[in-house]
Amino acid sequence: MSARSVELSVGGMTCASCSRRVEKSLEKLDGVRASVNYATGVAFADVDPDVTNEALIAAIEKTGYTASISGKAVELYGVREFRVRLILSAVLTIPLMTLSMMPSMQFSYWQWVCAALATPVAIWGAWPFHRAAFLNARHRAVTMDSLVSLGVVVSYLWSMWAVLFTAAGSVGMKMSAEFFPSRAASHHPELYFEVAAGVTTLVLLGKYLEHRAREQSQKAIENLASLNPKFALVISNGEQVKTAIEDVKVGDTIYVPAGSQIPVDAIVISGSGHVDNSLVTGESLPVAVTVGDEVIGATVLIDTALTIQAKAVGKDTVLSGISRLVHQAQTGKAEVTRLVDRVSEIFVPIVVALALVTAITWFAISGDSGLAITTGIAVLVIACPCALGLATPTALLVGTGRGAQLGILIRGPHAIESSQKIDVMIMDKTGTLTDGRMSVVEVFTTILPAELWQIVDSLEASSTHPIASSLRTHARKFEFTKETATKVHTVGGSGVQGIVAGHPCALGSPKWLGAPVGEFAQAAERFQARGDSVVVVYRDAYAVAVIALADALDPSATSALAHLQKLKITPIVASGDNQVAVEKVSQQLGIAQYFANSSPAAKLELVTANQNDGHFLAMIGDGINDAAALAKAHLSLAMGTGADVAASAADIVLLRSTMAAAVDAIELSRATMRTIKINLFWAFAYNVAAIPLAMLGLLGPVIAAGAMAFSSVFVVTNSLRLRSFKSIAG
Structure with missing residues (x-):
């Protein structure tokens, strides 16, 4: 039997070292390979069938x-x-810091007041750190x-x-109180109540800001999940029945009023209208839909009512697939993260040893136990590498979440790392x-136009051919x-022929009749x-019209290719279309290299040839016909909607099938890597x-605690800047 994948929610982790310990604990079990992400609190494990949950x-x-x-594990401290x-x-x-730092305010027994103020802070306030340290010491x-x-x-304890x-x-x-360790002689030991309380408060500030930022950055998945409608109007025995979304089944007929959300992925069986897909795909313009077209659950029907037939429900919908992909991306680990995990694992014991050596050395030099303890504590506090543990996962968290909002589903850290080296991008013509x-x-x-389009509309009324659909749309x-x-x-x-208004009529290719x-x-x-594709219209056996149809350029293609040039990425077109059509589009967009009549095997050969020439390339395909070429490329981007989204094995899935989306994906990945x-x-x-x-001895414990807290806040805040990433499409 093959291995299975298990996702676990882990609670109680307080630093990157914790995630490494959980990882090692899981991998002590035979047949388990684990990856634990501190930023998301999630563990992924590939386990043998005989290993139980x-x-x-x-x-x-x-x-x-x-x-x-x-469900979500119990989190003791959020x-x-x-x-x-x-x-x-x-x-x-x-008040404790004020008393300790200002001698003019120190009344009789002020130090006992400081002890009373410091005790709840050092014990209760710092309890999350004491608890974690105790659990770690046990192991x-x-x-x-x-x-x-x-x-x-x-x-x-020294101060008490x-x-x-004494x-x-x-x-x-x-x-x-000294912000810097004091070497001045004193007839009594120094008190460090303000150090115990100040360090605790500043570290708590850092932890609070860190947890709040992590919570905000994880809202991308929660927002996706919240898009789902809660009910659907299922038609049963000719009546509309309000049904919980969980009870809707594949094949159910559903009525969707104008202005409401489409409840599940479905096929239109009656009516036509415009659907706003922006919440799911990031596409700003409404999309026209009619009988036979697919619609995505959670999108909004703008005008007129539709009757649809459920095609996918629950975990099989596009929205669920998107949520899954984003979640997997955010819980994955980049290679650089694994390096950081290994560094932090040995870093802490080294720091403890350095603090001990520092304290002993200063005591040997000065004979001042207070100075020795102060410098030792400063080393302990300032070396806390929280920022190191947060550097990569927070950037991945925010970057992939922003991608989801733009209709760009980044599967994981591999895609972000690969995007840095891309210098060639191979793409199809149609749809890209x-x-x-x-x-x-x-x-x-x-x-007369009315006579022409009457013939066209009548003959193509029941045809499902793409050209027939385009002709009917124009006839309206x-x-x-x-x-x-x-x-x-x-x-x-x-072509097609028939009788229209008493006249024998036909339309089709120029060579047919x-x-x-x-x-x-x-x-x-x-x-x-x-x-152009050409259709000739005949009436009474004579040609009466010649119609030219073309696949219009994507409005964003020109600006997208200009951005590619700035990124120093060379575009190459590989299309199954004829030479004339491919050459026309390539020349319009200023693309020097293009290949027509390209079969899937030819595209694979093109990818391989470029790799052999030393290029690092990205391939944009539909995820099915171009599967071999996508698998071979260093970075694969799949254009897709519907079930393709969840099934696609591409590194990046683009819900907006445009060149602009592909460039957005590269730029967002590079921006994320720069942030890391x-x-x-x-x-x-x-x-x-x-x-x-x-x-x-140039930094005191209070300054050290402030600097350590600031470093963590800086890393998290820097990562949150990715939320403002703008699409080149505006």
Whole structure:
């Protein structure tokens, strides 16, 4: 039997080291390969069939964390808990800092008041860090919480000892708190109540801001889920029955009033109108739908009512597929994240050792135990690498969430990392550079427009051919008397004929009923020479019109290709269309390399040839016909809606089938990677610069705590800037 995938919600993690410990605990089980993301609190595990869910949960709980498969794990400390602890700790810390730093305000026994103010902060306020440190110690491990807890406990216990058993607790004792370690001689031990309380409050501030930012960035998935309507009007026995969305089944007939949301993925069986897909695909313009067209659940029907037949419900809908893809992307790990996890695993024990060495060295040099403890605590606090653990996952979280809002589904960190190296992009013509729908671009006729479009509309009334649909759409622009054609006969690949208003009529390819002559022949040749599809209309056995249809350029293609040039990416067109049509579009857009009549095998050969030449390339395809080429490319982008979205194996799925969406995907991925690099640079540079300063006694514990909290807030805030990423389409 093959391995199965399991997703678990993990609660109680407070730093990147925690996620690494959960990962290692899971992988101690035979047949388990796990990946745990601290930022999202989710563990993904590929497990052998004989490994039970209960065994996975037990392995996580054994390390001191909570876990759940069916829902969200119990989170002991979230935004609300950190906010409460932060507020109460700040209320107690402010007067404590004031008393400790201003000798003029130090009354008799002020130090005992400070002890009373510091006690709830150092014990209750810092309890999340103490608890995590204790659980880690039980398993012979140290994490970032261990550093904070140790710094707070040492400074608090030292101060309590000094107040209780030395001259520091005597009446009239005066002291001025130092932001930097003091080397001045003193007849009593220094008190560090303000350090214990100040470090706790500043770290709580950092944790609160971090959790709040994570909560905000995860709202992309929640917003997607909230788009789903709660009810549908199911037609049963000729009546509309209000039915909970969970009870709707595939095949149910549903009535959708104008202005309401379409409840599930479905096919239109009656009516026509316009649908606003912007909530799901990011497409700003309404899309016209009629009988036979597919509609996506949670989109909005703008005008007129529709009757639809449910095609996909529950987890099989496009919206559910989107949510799944975004969730997987946000819980994946980039290679750089795995490196950070390994660094943080060995970083904390090294810092504890450095703090100990620092304290011993300063005591040996100065003989001042207070100075030794101060510098040791500063090293512990400032080295806490929270920013390092947040650098990558927060950027991934925000970047993929913003992508979902723009109709860009980034499957995971691999796509973001691959996008940095792309220098060639291979794309199809139809539906990528063009809008994918044939439209009438020119007509040559010798009869009145009303007569012409009456013939066309009547003969094509029941045809499902794309050209027939385009002709009917164009015919709606004219006023004419509706006629029902009789004796209609369709000749596959050629055209259709029948009786319209008493006249034998036909329409089809130029070669079907004999090539047209004279002006009609000239018009047909002119249209074909520029790559248009040509339809000739006959009445009473004579040609009466020649109609040119073309796949119009996507309005965003020109600007999108200009952006590609700025990104130093070379576009190549590989299309199954004829040479004339492909050449026409390529030249209009200034694309130098293009290949016509390209089969799926030819596209694969083109991808391979470019890779052999040393290029790093992206391939845009439909996810089905181009499967081989997509799989071979370094980065695959699939244009798709409907069931293709969930099934597609592409690195990036574009719900807007436009060139602009592809460029947005590359630019967003690169912006996300830039943010990750800035975050990592800050986190590493901060620790590299700050630890030596603390060891040299140039930074006090309070300054250290403030700097550590600021570094975490900087990383999270920098990641949140990705929420303002703008599409090139506006």
